[in-house]
Structures are given as structure tokens and as C-alpha cells.
Amino acid sequence: MTYSSIFLSEWYLTFRRKQDIANSILFFLVVIVLFPIGVSASPSFLASASVGIIWCAASLASMLALDGIFKEDLRDGSIDQWRMNGLMVSIIVLGKVLIRWGAFILPLLVLIPFCGVALSLPEDLMFETIVSLLVGTPTLFLLAAIGASITASLRNSAVLMTLIVMPLYLPVLIFSTGYVKASELGVSGIGQLAILAAIFLIVLLISPFFCAISLKASAE
């Protein structure tokens, strides 16, 4: 095993199981649909809520996309083989999460303009919404990976994962919607964007490390 053989295999596996990614994207759409129907369909409400709705849906969908990312590796003994080959579990975790993020964010970005129209998202905020998703969702994925690694040995992990990961999501949720809202008010949101990037860097440092600890513990 080498890093490149693992990442190439992960690439194949992601596309072979593309329905998993598709499911999380469909879930995103379903949550989007719930808001106009459940809360209010008036364009004035939707216009002010649209960014928040998109971000809530993206948070939930990202958790669904990562639930089970390590389950197979734990079950089929891959984690043992990574370690046997002297590879760092944390680097493999990082690679797996990034591959999955790539497979998730591309279809999501394609859908955002349509969701924006459906939610009466002001047109001049479309760009900022997309930027906020691009900067914010990698952090969400890295945080969800911690939850996924902790629940890797459980059969039904989605609810528990939501419970432990959701509090960690809040800063990302707050500053990414804050960034878009700042632009809405005509203020520069670059500060919020910088904070988002800083949070990303912190999480980038800690997430693979803690994922490795919990995966090794689960493999015992």
C-alpha cells in the first residue's frame, strides 16, 4: 500500500458508490423544499432567510455525506494495512475527506443557482453564497470526519454523529451566513471570510489527528 494507491482506490470507490453522494445532495434539496412549505413561501421571507436555509441544508447534508466514510475501512481491515505499511492514518483521513468533499461540492455548486432562484435569493448575493460554501464546507467536512471516526464502529451512527458534531458546526454556520449578510448590507465581509479561513486552518490541524486517534482505538 502507498498513499497514491490508497487515494486512487478511494477515487474509484467514491465514484462506484456515487449514489451515496447523490443521496446527500438529494437530502440537501429536500431540506431546502421543507422551508418554503413548512415556514412561509412569501418571497420577502425567503429572500432574507435563503442564505440561512441553504447553509442549514448544507450542514445537514455534509454530515450525511461523511457518515460511514470510515466504516468500511474499519470493517475490512484497511486501517490495519495502512499502519502495516508505515502510512500515517491522519494523512489518509485527510485525503479521503478531501476526495469526498470534491465529489460533494461540485454537484452542490451546480444546484445552488437553482436553489437561489427557488428561495428568492437576491441575485447579487449568489456569488457570495457560493464563496461562503467553498470556504466553509471543507471545515464542515473535517469536523464531520471527527464524528464519523468516533462512530465508525457503530451500525447506526447518524443521530449520534449529529449530536456531537452540530455544536462544532456553529462557528462556521455563523460566520459564513454573516459574511453573506454583510455583503447584503453593503459592508465588506472580508473579516468574516478571514475568520472562516482561520477556523479552517485550526480544524485542518486537529481533525486528522483526532480522527487517527479514534480510528486506532476503534480498530483495537
Place this chain on the structure above:
Amino acid sequence: MLLSIKDLEIERDDKVLFSPVSFDLNSGDIIKIAGENGSGKSSLLRAILGFLTISDGTILYRGGSTNRAYNQFLKETLYIGHNTGVKDNLSVSENLYLLNGSVPKKEFSTVVDMLQLQEHMDVLCRFLSEGQKKRVALASLWLRECTLWILDEPFVSLDNVAQALIQNAILKQVAKGGAVVLTTHQPLAIPNYKEVFLS
């Protein structure tokens, strides 16, 4: 000395698995770990690999117990456990590449022919039988150059032909100066192996 185990004990959830185990492994040795079901054979192998916390005793890798000695040991060891690392959703050829990424692909064909996997190269492993999946994992025995083999139940779900192949491979490995630690319930048709019994 490749490996030296002294008074090793493992606890799982407050239960001691077996009475203290000691043995030395030199190049050319074959050690068979025997014991009843649930006596902790697999756990012992995983403890040797450092994947399981030991509650007592020492493990020396080539006489050392440092991190460096351990990492060196992992590098020169091939471990095939119950869960082999074969991915259900990858084809045989993709799995062979995944597990033996450092080996040039052109070396695969002779081993694939020997293990009679050539017709299944593009079949996903989830559609193979248990024995065929095991062969995919065991291909590493011929593809990789490792001094020490740690094999957990290598003969399970294999037919006689494949079992004979593995036994031959083990003999060749020790003839080359390597060493093998394995668990099995079967009698080995191999002369001169040591047995460690867990109780």
C-alpha cells in the same frame, strides 16, 4: 532475533485472555499459535503488531523496543488478518494494486495465474467467493518482500490446492531466512515448527 515476547498478557474488558506468553522468533522459524476458539490467538497477533494495548510483558523488535525499532518492524512485516484489507467494491486487479501499490504491475500476472484469479481480474470482490477473496489478499505473500509474515488463519476457506500453495510459500519464506507466525486449527504438513499454546 527478529522478535522476542516475554510474559505477554492482554486484558479485554477486565478479562485476562491467556496466561503469560513468552517466545522468541529467529529467522528461519515457523511458530504456530494454537489454542481454543476465543483463547486470544488473533489478539496476540495484533498485540505483537502494536495494534492492541498489552496489559503486561514486553515485546522486543530485533532487540529494541523504541519507536524506531517498531516502525522498522512494521515495514519488514506482512500481516494478513481475518479482515484482510480487500475492498468489496474494488475489482481484483484494483485490490491487488491497492494492497501492493509499491510493486510494479507487470509482476502481478504470474501470481494471478498461480492463484487462478486471471479470469476474475475485472470482477468486483463482492461477487467473489470467500476463498477467492482470501486469495486476493494472500497474493501479497508472493508479491511483497517481507522478512516476517504474521498470518491469522491463512488456510480458512481455501481449497486443498491453495492450501498447498501457501504451505509451499511458507517453506520458501523460511528457507530464504524469513520467519512466519501463524494461527491455524489445522495440522501443518511442515516439518520443524514450534507451537505456542494459549490457555
Place this chain on the structure above:
Amino acid sequence: MNWSWFHTLGSPKKFYYLSLKWERFLLSFGALFLGSGLVWGLGFAPEDYLQGNSFRIIYIHVPAAVIAQSFYVAMGVAAFVQIVWRMKLAPIALRGFATVGALMAALALITGAIWGKPTWGTWWQWDARITSVLILLIMYLGIIAIHNTYLERQLSDRLSAVIALVGLINLPIIKYSVDWWNTLHQPATFTLTEQPKMPSEMWLPLLLSFIGLYIVALAIVFIRMQTHILEREKKTRWVRDEVNDGV
């Protein structure tokens, strides 16, 4: 440096007997402080000129909220010790602080709601402090849930330590972001706990009840830890002797 105290605390047996000794001490001092603080605060401290008598709930509310936060830090330290040194006592302490911390957070939320009704006219307000405590409670519950989910004790100890430590690292970020979010949404909320110039007849009993509740909470943590120690070490001789003596 002499590290023997570290090892003494690391041994569940020694901690068990030591904490048994401390416990009476802590409980009596805690009850003394808490009792006098509450009697003074509820009975004799002057009325608030704005809120009347309803403000008196701060004698429980504020201590509970502060303890909930500081226990999270204590739990995080236990998690760190567990991950780095795998000390036997660390997961036991982690679980003790988590349970009592969650209780304190819940107490702070409930008293906050009771206080909010007469002052704000509503049981609940998305104020920065209240939201922070709510998130803290959810994080506590998540850790307890992880600890309860796995039947393998080693695994549940280590995984709950991971999530506790991740939570501790993220806590400042979460708190800061919630504060920021709150100023964005509700710039006009007046904060109740930062009243300018609280007279000493008001804050002295607050200090007393804070110290008292803190000590009592710590004693409850110790009692819970003792129970966990007995359960975990149930196969050892000393626990058998201890339990049989009691019967």
C-alpha cells in the same frame, strides 16, 4: 520534582479512600457556604430597584452557569490526561465532570428561564449567554451519549476523551462566534448579570453561594467517581472487601 502525588491520584484505589476523606469536608463546607449565601441572598439582601425580588434567582443561576463552564475545562483536562497518559482515573473523572456539568448547565437554563419570564416577559430569549449554555449542555450530552454507547469500556473511554478534547479546543471559537452572532442579531439586549455597581450586600452572598455550590458540585463529582471506581474495579480484592464491609 516529586511526582508521587500524580501517581497517588492516578490510582483509583488511593483516590477512592482519599476522596472519601475529602468528601465530608467538602460537603460540610459547601453546605455552610451555600446555605449562608442563599439565606443571606434570598432573605436579607436588598431588592433590586428594577426587578424587585425576582433577581434573587441569580444566587443559583450565575453559580450554576459558571460551574457548568469551568467543569467543561476540567473535563477537557481529564480527556487530555486520558489521551496522553492513559491514566486509569482520567476517564472516571471525565465522566464525573460530564454528568455534574450537564446538570449544572441544565440548572442554569431552567433558572434562567424562570428569571426571564418576569424580567423579559418570556421564558426563552436567544441571548448570547443563554445560547452558549444551551450549546454547552448539548456538548455535555453528546459526550455522555458517546460514553454510554460503547459497551467496550476502553473504547468508550478513549472516544469520549477525543470528543471532549475536540470540544474544549472548539469551545472558545464557539463562544466567540455566538457572542458575535448575538450582537449581530440583537444589538439592544441589556445584560442582566453585568449590572453596574452591584452593592456589596448583593454580591457578597453571590460570592458565598458561588463558592458553596462549587464545592458541593465538586463533592458530587467525587461521589460519582467513587461509584464508578467501585464498578470498574469490582473484580479486585479491595473492592470486594470494601463492599462486604458495608453490608
